[in-house]
Amino acid sequence: MTPAHHTGLPAELVCSNSLKGEGLTNAAGLLKEEMRHVGSVIMSAAERCRLPAGAALAVDRDSFSLAVAGLLESTGLIEVIQEEVTAIPPGDGPGSVIIATGPLTSDSLAEDLAAFIGEDSLAFYDAAAPIVDVSTVDPAHAFRASRYGKGGGDYINCPLTKEEYELFYRELIAAAQHPAKPFEHGLFFEGCLPVEELARRGPDTLRYGPMKPVGLTDPTTGRRPYAVIQLRQDDAAGTLYNLVGFQTNLRWGEQKRVFSLIPALRNASFVRYGVMHRNTYVSSPRVLQPTLATRRRPDLFLAGQITGVEGYVESAAMGLLAGINAARLVLGAEAVVAPPETMHGALVRYITTADPGLFQPMNANFGLLPPVPSSVVSKLAAAKAQAALEGEATPPAAGETADPHRHGRRSRRRRSATRRLRKPLIQEAKSLRALSTWDDFIENYELLSGRLQFNMVK
Ligand SMILES: Cc1cc2nc3c(=O)[nH]c(=O)nc-3n(C[C@H](O)[C@H](O)[C@H](O)COP(=O)(O)OP(=O)(O)OC[C@H]3O[C@@H](n4cnc5c(N)ncnc54)[C@H](O)[C@@H]3O)c2cc1C
Numbered sequence: 001m002t003p004a005h006h007t008g009l010p011a012e013l014v015c016s017n018s019l020k021g022e023g024l025t026n027a028a029g030l031l032k033e034e035m036r037h038v039g040s041v042i043m044s045a046a047e048r049c050r051l052p053a054g055a056a057l058a059v060d061r062d063s064f065s066l067a068v069a070g071l072l073e074s075t076g077l078i079e080v081i082q083e084e085v086t087a088i089p090p091g092d093g094p095g096s097v098i099i100a101t102g103p104l105t106s107d108s109l110a111e112d113l114a115a116f117i118g119e120d121s122l123a124f125y126d127a128a129a130p131i132v133d134v135s136t137v138d139p140a141h142a143f144r145a146s147r148y149g150k151g152g153g154d155y156i157n158c159p160l161t162k163e164e165y166e167l168f169y170r171e172l173i174a175a176a177q178h179p180a181k182p183f184e185h186g187l188f189f190e191g192c193l194p195v196e197e198l199a200r201r202g203p204d205t206l207r208y209g210p211m212k213p214v215g216l217t218d219p220t221t222g223r224r225p226y227a228v229i230q231l232r233q234d235d236a237a238g239t240l241y242n243l244v245g246f247q248t249n250l251r252w253g254e255q256k257r258v259f260s261l262i263p264a265l266r267n268a269s270f271v272r273y274g275v276m277h278r279n280t281y282v283s284s285p286r287v288l289q290p291t292l293a294t295r296r297r298p299d300l301f302l303a304g305q306i307t308g309v310e311g312y313v314e315s316a317a318m319g320l321l322a323g324i325n326a327a328r329l330v331l332g333a334e335a336v337v338a339p340p341e342t343m344h345g346a347l348v349r350y351i352t353t354a355d356p357g358l359f360q361p362m363n364a365n366f367g368l369l370p371p372v373p374s375s376v377v378s379k380l381a382a383a384k385a386q387a388a389l390e391g392e393a394t395p396p397a398a399g400e401t402a403d404p405h406r407h408g409r410r411s412r413r414r415r416s417a418t419r420r421l422r423k424p425l426i427q428e429a430k431s432l433r434a435l436s437t438w439d440d441f442i443e444n445y446e447l448l449s450g451r452l453q454f455n456m457v458k
Pocket of ligand 1: 001002004005011012014015016017083084085086100101102103104105106109278303304305306310311312313315316
């Protein structure tokens, strides 16, 4: 067992017992809903062990593991052998091999995997910077430029004045961090320190490091800013940007609080927070096909967190896709690729097409989905705003004259209600499209849902 696992049962939740939020305007909720549509074992086990947790899906962890174990046993098709696998099993004939050994894959298998995919393609820890949805960066406090004008406007620069920098610095060094696990001590090395650790070395260290302003002129002031945070494009669609050099071990709430002190990020939506912990994962853009088979060996699949996704549900989703394709291979059927409009497909697209040199694990978020036409969102928004306002509006009472300014006030109120609704509505529009695409996908391909008899325990 790994240092984090204690029970030897399948699907052990090593930390939180939450499978994150429910609901279709939540990216993890959408991912779970897609899994339910295809008959996921993990989702049906979770339903049976559900605990009251407001808008989240939390489970009783022991019952959950036992339910998964029961599901596997009840198929009568699965033999469980509990032992360490020290090398990648060879392919024998028409079978498939799936490696799903997770973030704490044991050393000997990790070494063999590294030899197979190349040393540079296997990472042993995360050092990820936060990622923001670019549409939520305030353009009034940011400008596009590359240092010394080299490379055009590739970077979004978020300038800070001396006062803004000093406040940011004070809050950064005082912010609460995630405590390191016993097996994570000594994780950080000099070339990749958390930004808060760098800051503690002196008030100006960041201004000579990730916040250096050299080679940049703020067009608003015509001067070099006191300090700058640069944002760099993170996905092929150009919807996500990461904070360059801002790998951090701060608690997530603290990241939101402290990074929102940067004027351009005051209202930014953080689609992924920075993390620094032990994590074995492959450079999927180099290693994996979008079917989750390895490029070098089509009968060898990777699944779970080792593919470069992050989180219980994302890992299970990658298990679902890898399992479907491994089974299809055995049955002589063509492998399937989840459409990028779905949350499964969007995650796979990200991990297989991101820049391999900068690749860091990703969790489910709406920024990964392709944009929906703004006309669709506006129509949805207008319909909702209208419905909300109709609840508020009262017709003039009998004998009362209609207020001539009333219509103008109503349409102003409607415009402002539409703007307020916009973000959840974009998410709702994306969810609706993702689920209908996912349904088409399931219908067009026989995805083995039910055929593996997992449905017998629903
Ligand atoms: C300490 C810690 C805390 C975490 N907390 C959270 C959290 O709160 N919420 C969240 O969403 N995610 C969390 N994660 C991430 C979470 O672990 C993963 O997202 C998820 O469990 C990964 O699923 P997986 O199936 O890929 O791997 P795992 O769940 O780790 O399963 C892999 C299995 O493979 C076994 N194994 C490893 N090497 C070998 C080998 N050579 N031979 C045979 N078996 C092997 C392991 O013992 C394990 O049973 C945490 C991770 C860690 C390490």
